[in-house]
Amino acid sequence: MRLRALLAKELLDLARNRVALVPVALVTAVSIVVPLIVIVTVPAMTGRSLAEGSGLADAARLLGIATTLSDEALTQLFLFQQFLLLFLVTPITGAMSLAAHAVVGEKQARTLEPLLATPITTLELLVAKVLGALIPTLAISVGGLALYLAGIAAFGEPGVFAQMFSARTILLIVVLGPAAALVSLQAAIVISSRVNDPRTAQQFGVLIILPLTAVFVAQFTGSWWLSTSWLLVTGLGLVLAWVFLVLFSVALFERETILTRWR
Amino acid sequence: MIVASGLTRQFGTRTAVDDVTFDVRRGEIVALLGPNGAGKTTTLRMLAGLIAPTRGTVTIDGVQLTRATGGKLRGRIGFLTESPGLWDRLSVRQNLRVYARIYGLADPERPIDTALDTFDLTPHADARAAELSRGMRQKVALARALLHQPAILLLDEPTSGLDPEITRGVRRLLEERRAAGASILLSTHNLDEAERLADRVAVLQGGLLALDRPAALRQRLTTGRLLVRVAGDPAAHLDAVRRIAAAAAVDGPHLVIPLERLEQQTPAIVTALVASGAEVLEVRPEIPALEEVYLRLVNEP
Secondary structure (H helix, E strand, O other): HHHHHHOOOOOOOHHHHHHHHHHHHHHHHHHHHHHHHHHHHHOOOHOOOOOOOOOOHHHHHOOOOOOOOOHHHHHHHHOOOOOOOOOHHHHHHHHHHHHHHHHHHHHOOOOOOHOOOOOOOHHHHHHHHHHHHHHHHHHHHHHHHHHHHHHHHHHHHOOHHHOOOHHHHHHHHHHHHHHHHHHHHHHHHHHHOOOHHHHHHHEEEEEEEEHHHHHHHOOOOOOOOOOOOHHHHHHHHHHHHHHHHHHHHHHOHHHHHHOOOOO | OOEEEEEEEEEEEEEEEEEEEEEEEEEEEEEEEEOOOOOOOHHHHHHHHOOOOEEEEEEOOOOOOHHHHHHHHHOOOEEEEEOOOOOOOOOOOOHHHHHHHHHOOOOOHHHHHHHHHHHOHHOOOOOOOOOOOOOHHHHHHHHHHHHOOOOOOEEEEOOOOOOOOHHHHHHHHHHHHOOOEEEEEEOOOOHHHHHOOEEEEEEEEEEEEEEOOOHHHHHOOEEEEEEEEOOOHHHHHHHHHOOOOOOOOOOHHHHHEEEEEEEHHHHHHHHHHHHOOEEEEEEEEEEHHHHHHHHHHHEEE
16 A cells, blocks of 8 residues: 555656656667668668678577578568667666666655655665656557567568567566566665765666676677577576565665765 | 653764653643754654664653564654655645555545645645745645644644744644644744643753743743832832842832742732832733743753
8 A cells, every 4th residue: 555655656756747758768769760770771771681691590590580581581580689679778778767866866855754754664665666667667668669569560571570479579578678677776776775866876877777788789799699598597587686686775775874864 | 652761862973862851741742942953853853763762762652662663653653854845746635645545544535635624725735846835835744744643743843934824723733633632742943832832841952951841941940020110219118028039129110029939929029018108000020931941041051
């Protein structure tokens, strides 16, 4: 009940401050447009096939991705799947500023003290803060993903759209994305409750993006392929990391330090 | 009932509150007085379970306030913080609704409507908190503290920023809560308010300097004066008065008579004057204000 009350407040507050969601919407828009430009528009404008000399179709076959498709379709599929990883980063980059601001923002607005004087627990407070940042950004991200898939259906080679719905893709979207976002946002909340300035929180928060960028680059260069089993293990690891971070953030959240040293 | 026992709080090497012991009984208002930095807010925060004492204990209705009991006990406390702390983008009603739900009120809209009505906030219920004046924000914060009808009220300067009419309304409300059995501790710089409202006053300056009824403190720490105007030369009756109060003097048309027990000694003075043949035109007791008591306490070396 208390968690729901605070979560409802977070969502309402955000609804009254929609500008805060513009960065999320922008990152999502970029995540939709850039792949379509690279994979569909540029080859159409240059008249050069994607598959021509890239070797990506062979790489896709080696990885066991939809071997029945034509080289062009397979190359598109491979690239569309790689760009899908952008949707992992989208909810995180967008929500980071929200999460980073979550606790320190309340400190600065002096709204934290009356809240802490209620029976609300630290766990409820911190989880509400994370979910308050996660839910709207995830919703935008899912909307963006639907548009991305619609773009593939409209402009992709025949058969590419249908092949996007593999176990790997679903795991990536349903498990890994939200789990990675939870971990990142929880880490941002930890930072937010330990600093006195939202800018500091945001700057520390940027560091959380780095490992995800590394995964993204590793995928593209082929140095680490996130197979279905890898995705499962990583997803599970992230969920465990989130649970650990929740406990860690509760332990680190010192009510009286926050109240007495917030200036 | 709140009992603070040997409450001490240190911040590094600085002692903000030093060995403070007092209680606030059921149906009682205690005013916490003291200069800025005297430890009033720290004391209130310790009583609300927001910060832990370095030493000493807080007991609320027989239950010691600890980390384990804090959550449950906070549900019985209404705490008005130094700053109203409203969510600016939310409306007045929405601000109150979040707290009503956090306190687990079964039918949140009813107490919210009552609180809005009590503080004349109904016309502003849908206004965003950011649009409110300072006084209005303070009223919303007070409404929030009273929303769940707490048995314990801890109020940090409740009438700060309020106009006289609203201030009177708040005082009336606190008197009603007192009559309903609530234990109320409020900090204030307004000595007149403390005098009018509080059953007892606690003067704090790091440690507890005094705790008593305002009248008892006055009697203990200050001397009242009796001003008597008589027909003719007052000096002619000075000797008669000095037999009771040696420090009596003449000031213009008045006899000025310092008395330790003003109420009890006044009839004897009048009797002595009449016996000496004086025609008494006016007898005016001068009771020192609480301010004098306060200043004396906090300025004593």
